[in-house]
Amino acid sequence: MRKVVVTGLGIWSCLGKNITEVNDSLREGRSGVGIDPVRRAYGFRSPLTGLVEEPDLKGLLHRRMRVGLSQEAAFAYMAARQAFEQAGVTDDYLSANEVGILFGNDSTAKPTVEMHETMLAKHDTQLLGSGLIFQSMNSTVNMNLSTIFHLRGINFSVSAACASGSHAIGLGKMFIEQGLQDMVLVGGAQEVNQYAMAAFDALSTFSVRTDEPAKASRPFDCSRDGLVPSGGAAALVLEDYDHAVSRGANILAEVAGYGFSSNGGGISEPSEEGSFIAMSRALSNAGITAQDIDYVNAHATSTPQGDREEALALSRLFGNSRTWISSTKSMTGHECWMAGASEAVYSILMLQNGYVAPNINLEHVDEAAQSLRIATGRIDQPLKLILSNSFGFGGTNSAIVLKRI
Numbered sequence: 001m002r003k004v005v006v007t008g009l010g011i012w013s014c015l016g017k018n019i020t021e022v023n024d025s026l027r028e029g030r031s032g033v034g035i036d037p038v039r040r041a042y043g044f045r046s047p048l049t050g051l052v053e054e055p056d057l058k059g060l061l062h063r064r065m066r067v068g069l070s071q072e073a074a075f076a077y078m079a080a081r082q083a084f085e086q087a088g089v090t091d092d093y094l095s096a097n098e099v100g101i102l103f104g105n106d107s108t109a110k111p112t113v114e115m116h117e118t119m120l121a122k123h124d125t126q127l128l129g130s131g132l133i134f135q136s137m138n139s140t141v142n143m144n145l146s147t148i149f150h151l152r153g154i155n156f157s158v159s160a161a162c163a164s165g166s167h168a169i170g171l172g173k174m175f176i177e178q179g180l181q182d183m184v185l186v187g188g189a190q191e192v193n194q195y196a197m198a199a200f201d202a203l204s205t206f207s208v209r210t211d212e213p214a215k216a217s218r219p220f221d222c223s224r225d226g227l228v229p230s231g232g233a234a235a236l237v238l239e240d241y242d243h244a245v246s247r248g249a250n251i252l253a254e255v256a257g258y259g260f261s262s263n264g265g266g267i268s269e270p271s272e273e274g275s276f277i278a279m280s281r282a283l284s285n286a287g288i289t290a291q292d293i294d295y296v297n298a299h300a301t302s303t304p305q306g307d308r309e310e311a312l313a314l315s316r317l318f319g320n321s322r323t324w325i326s327s328t329k330s331m332t333g334h335e336c337w338m339a340g341a342s343e344a345v346y347s348i349l350m351l352q353n354g355y356v357a358p359n360i361n362l363e364h365v366d367e368a369a370q371s372l373r374i375a376t377g378r379i380d381q382p383l384k385l386i387l388s389n390s391f392g393f394g395g396t397n398s399a400i401v402l403k404r405i
Contacts, residue, residue, distance in 0.1 A: 001177045005405065007249040008087025008237030010079035010187075011345050014050030014230050014332055018082055023349045026357040027378060031214035031331050033228050039201075042194045046206035048216050050230025050333040052192045065148055068134035070108050072189035072337075073144045075233035080145055080185060087237040088249055089183075091150075100153030100181045102172050103141040104164025104188035106337045109195040111135035141189045141233075153181050161392025162299075164188055165234065166340025169400055170258035172238045182243040188341035190231030197229045203268075205303060217334075218361040219300035219327035220307050220369045227301040228333030234342035253348045256385070256403040257286025263395030270306040270391060275299075275313035278397035279387060283317075286401040290317040292385050293401075295356050297347050299389040300327035301334045310389065311369035319371035326359035326375045340390035344400055347386045351404040354382045 011018065014032025015025035025032065032050050040047040055078045057066050069077065084090075089099075111132045118128055134140060139157040146155045154175055158168040165188020172186040190196075200206065207226040209216040218224040244251055259282030263274035283290060296318065300307045314325060328346050329335075335342050350357060356379035365374065386402045 002179060003241035004173045004176045004238055004255045005241050005244050006236050006252045006255065006348060007239050007244050008083035008089065009252065009345050009348060010082030010235040011342060012055065012075045012078045013232035013335065013342055014052050017053060019349060023353060025331065026328065026346055026349060027355060029331065029358040029360045029378060031360065033213045033216055033333050035210065035213055039194050044194065044198065044201045045204065046201060046208045048207055048210060048213055048228045049192065050228065050335065052230070052232045061148065067131035069144055070135040070140045070191065071110055071193055072105060072108065072191040072233060073141045076103060076141045076145060076187060076189040076235065077148065079187060079233040079235035080149065083185065083235040083237045089237060094150050098153045099151050100175065100184040101142045101146050101151045101155050102158055102168045102184055102186045103145065104158045104160065104168040104337050104341060105138060105141045106159045106161055106164050107191065107196050108136050108138060108140050110191060110193045113195045151185065154184065160396045161394055162334070162336050162339055163390040163392040163396045163398040164337040164340065165342065166388070166390035166398035166400055167260065169236065169255060169341060169344055170260065170398060173255045173258050176238055176240050183237065183239045185235060186238055186341065187233060187235035188338035189233040190336045190338040192231035200229060207302065215361045217302045217330050219298065219302045219330050219359055220311060220366050220374060221362050222364040222366050224302045224304060224307065227303050230333035230335045232335060232338060232342065234338055234345045236341065236344060251405050253351055254403040254405050255400065257282040257401030259285060259399040261397045263397070265395055268393055270309040271395060272309045272312040274395060274397045275310050275389065275391060276316055278399040279313065279317055279389065282387060282399035282401050288385065291321065293323050293387050294383040295350065295386045296323060296325045297343050297386060297388040298325055298327040299391045301329055307366060308368045311366060311372060315371045321373065323373060324356045324375045324379055325372050326357055328357055330360045340398060343388050343390065344402065347388050347402050351383050351386060351402060355380050
């Protein structure tokens with residue numbers, strides 16, 4: 001098996017629009033959560049969300065390219081540009097070499113709603129234009145990015161709820177390990193418009209702590225009352241280690257392990273056992289034990305049941321140990337389809353810069369998490385191995401082990 005490394009990172013999130021801004025936010029424990037007045041007017045129970053800036057693509061992309069980009073594909077384009085730039089991957093390189101793309105995405109609501117509204121008003125399909133079809137397909141991210149960057153390798157979307165971005169990284173690792181690709185752009189993207197989140201709001205899964213938005217996302221805290229939706233995009237350039245060395249690339253980290261499982265239970269029910277199996281499989285794939293892990297970036301979304309089940313699984317592996325644990329969702333909210341990719345980026349920034357980002361808003365630790373070493377403030381120390389968890393509706397679970405090189 002070939003060693004798989006990360007040579008480029010890109011991020012567009014409520015914590016910042018590049019890795020420098022995001023790293024500063026993580027170190028400072030700064031929340032990106034706020035109030036969206038559009039949601040309040042639209043009829044949401046909760047107007048809380050991660051506040052993600054819309055990118056201005058004029059001057060970066062020709063209009064013919066922009067017209068087919070959904071909101072999440074635009075976010076992903078900005079993240080991919082950054083990742084390729086950091087990896088030293090130029091347009092000439094992409095034109096001369098086969099590079100793949102695997103991106104996590106599990107909804108594209110806005111263009112679908114827009115098509116429906118146009119048809120209701122005009123009753124004429126000719127007025128829909130040419131771009132909406134490419135915006136509305138679930139593969140909108142990888143089809144647009146593969147066209148823009150001239151990618152000619154493996155090319156498909158990973159649709160696995162809130163584990164989509166993490167599974168994309170795991171699958172990219174497998175393609176490279178087996179010699180099927182030398183380089184793959186992987187990541188996750190999440191739209192942040194009100195249309196995408198209304199059905200979640202209907203389930204009463206969102207926090208309604210609107211008096212203090214920055215304190216609404218409270219993973220592992222006894223007073224948590226639900227998650228805060230968020231989004232954006234994250235991208236990573238994965239490469240075969242020897243390939244990266246041969247072209248003189250700067251190696252940021254190794255993707256050392258990938259684990260997965262399916263709960264096989266209720267469609268929206270988290271599972272201690274499923275979480276435990278995915279984490280254990282990732283550790284085994286990396287050839288390490290739980291005691292080797294310095295830090296776990298927990299999935300913990302700030303929902304009562306989800307945090308509890310993960311805490312029980314984490315306790316089986318890391319209870320009363322030296323391993324630090326926190327959930328960056330305390331700052332970002334739940335970035336849904338992009339979360340597994342963005343949290344891999346956050347984890348690599350911690351590996352590179354020697355710190356554990358804090359689990360902010362944790363005032364009274366839930367009973368199920370009492371044995372865990374949760375970082376309520378930033379911890380400055382060298383890190384070698386990080387485990388990052390991502391779980392989703394339908395019982396899909398993914399865990400990634402990242403290693404400093």
